[in-house]
Amino acid sequence: MSGYLTAPPPERGLFCNRTLNMRAIKAIGYDMDYTLIHYKVEAWEQRAYEHMRNRLVALGWPVAHLTFDPMLAMRGLIIDTEKGNLLKANRFGFVKKALHGTRPMDFETQRNEYTRTLIDLADRRWVFLNTLFSLSEACLYAQVVDLLDAGKLPGPMGYTDVYEHVRRSLDATHMEGALKAEIIADPARYLIQDPDTTLALLDQKNAGKKLLLITNSEWAYTLPMMHAAVDPYLPQGMTWRELFDVVIVSARKPEFFTTRSSLFEVVTAPGHEGLLRPHSGPLKSGVPYFGGSATEVERFLGMSGDEILYVGDHMFGDVHVTKNVLRWRTALILRELEDEIRAISAFRATEARLAEKMVEKERMEAESCQLRLELQRRKQGYGPRDSSMPDDQLHARVFELRTQLEALDAEIGPMARAASELANPIWGLLTRAGNDKSHLARQVERYSDIYTSRVSNFLFATPFVYLRSPRGSLPHDPSLPGGTPVFHTGVGGDGGAT
Known part of the structure; x- marks a missing residue:
């Protein structure tokens, strides 16, 4: 990318729901996975899927023949754990499309099941796919529902029991660390390198912004992955740790933003790498920490609320809670947006x-x-x-x-x-449900001040940009010239094809 400002491709824009003056932002916090670091989704999710599937095989489930289908699920879908369905809902919570297991639900069946149902994500029945890490879970669940319906699973179980088994297998996969060990051992197989992300961070730091890394990943994973993704593109002799004024691992988001917990310093001395020792008093720059809370970060920075921008990919854990509880400014990373906008343009x-x-x-x-x-x-x-x-x-x-x-x-x-x-042969566009906004689009519109496909898109705008939200549209607004509806790349607009 040139050092001179050029207009970004449409899919690389910063899309603004609420006006954001970057000159007024004093600190920028970042999540790591699928935010600062992007993965080859199919490669990562296939391995996560295989680890989960193998755990179920060990329980005696007849699932060894199943394979990961990357088209079967997408971010923003909802699992109905009571009925064994994958759903796409519009902004009002009405179901617009459904699969039972992996099978499309016909119109009459869908109408009978959901015509009186409004999805409320506060109800544990519904599981919202907040992030790309959810794709393997949803795919395996849908496939296992087919086996349950065919009477091939051991023991008496319902759809909720099946979901809990799949979820536990995913949690165990992440807790035991075998999958992450594979990633660390061969990062080139899973990472998408983006040198411009590092340059964007350097621009922000040298413009006087405090940079924060707040991730749920543990230190043993964060250290090698940040080294692989960031260090090769820094000035000689500099490492990623010098970029960040605060580094917090194992943050337990979203609780990190809502509760207080013990804070530990991560020991980085040779021979003791990764050990923890209790910490009290102010935070120290350049020292990685374990746990803690957002209030400690605010106290250390001497900042709060709209002086801080937090950037992450998890709709609930990174954006929703941060906006609701702390009133930090928020940015959501939607990597799929690039394919979506390209598909819209081609159409x-x-x-x-x-x-x-x-x-x-x-x-x-x-x-x-x-x-x-x-x-x-x-x-x-x-x-x-x-x-x-x-x-x-x-x-x-x-x-x-x-x-x-x-x-x-x-x-x-x-x-x-x-x-x-468009974009997905089963579910269509991420931000659409028929001609309406999808439930995900409504969440984006409500909780993220801006959204974009990757952190390096900040490079096009500079750390001094004034991002202005477009005028919101209503059904009674005058139509565009010729009465032609247009797909809008901003969630705040409406339009569509059907």
């Missing part, structure tokens, strides 16, 4: 044709409705009536419009289906 010409056809369809539907009302009033003998056309001509015109609408639907159908399959 633009078809979207314009689809919009034209929809305008034509609405015009014909309006005429058909008006003619039917005219026939109704004539038959019932009430209200004002138009006598310019005899009944037989009215009936003929209604039939003609019906025929034309059927032909138009045959044209619209394939384009609408293609729109619903």
Whole structure:
């Protein structure tokens, strides 16, 4: 990337829900996994999946033949643990698409199951896929639901029991550390290198921002991964630890932002690397810590609230809680956004044709409705009536419009289906549920001040940028020229293809 400012590609933008003046931000905190460090999702999730599957095999479950399907789940979906379903909901919590296990649910079944249901994520029945780390869990759960329905699992179990087994296998995989040991041993297989992330951090530090690393990963994993991802792109003789004024590992987010817990210093002396000793008093720059709380960080920095920006990829643990409890400014990292925006851009010409056809369809539907009302009033003998056309001509015109609408639907159908399959053939766009915003998009809109695909996108904007939110849209706002709806890359806009 050039040292001179150039306009970023559309998919590399910073998208602003609430105006953010970066000059007013004195400290920037970062999560590590899928924020500062990006992984090859399919490689990581496949190995996580295989570790989980092997644990279930050890319990006697007939799952050894199962394989990871990267298209089966996506961030922002919801698991209905009571019914064994994967769901995509709109911003209001209404279910718009569902799989039972791995099988698509037909319209009537979905309607019967969910027409009276509003998803409330406070209910433990629903599990929201907050991060890319959730994909292997959701995939394995859906596949095991198929086995449960086929009567192939041992013992009496329901869908909730199956989910708890899968979840425990995932937790055990992470706790035992075998998967992370594989990553450390061969980082090139799993890491996506992004040299510009390091340059963006250097820009921010040299602009006077305090930089914080607050991660749930343990020190033994954080140290080699940050070394592999950041150190090769720093000035000679400098390491990633010199970039950060505060380093906290094993932070236990989201509790880190809501409660107080004991703070330990991580020993880095040779021969004692990774040991912990209790810490009291102010934090020390350059010393990694274990645990603690956000209030200690604020006290050390002498800052609070909107002076601090926190950047992370976890919708709840990084963004929702931080905004709700601390009123820090928030940035959400959505790596999938790049593919989404590229898919929308490639579909633009078809979207314009689809919009034209929809305008034509609405015009014909309006005429058909008006003619039917005219026939109704004539038959019932009430209200004002138009006598310019005899009944037989009215009936003929209604039939003609019906025929034309059927032909138009045959044209619209394939384009609408293609729109619903953008980015993912099962679920479509991350931020859309039909023509509405998805439940994830509503969360992004509510809790993240800005969102972007990767930290290095800050490089395009500089540490001094004033990010202004666009004017929000409402259904009664004037349409765009020509009445053509447009996919908006910002969550705050509306539009869509179907």
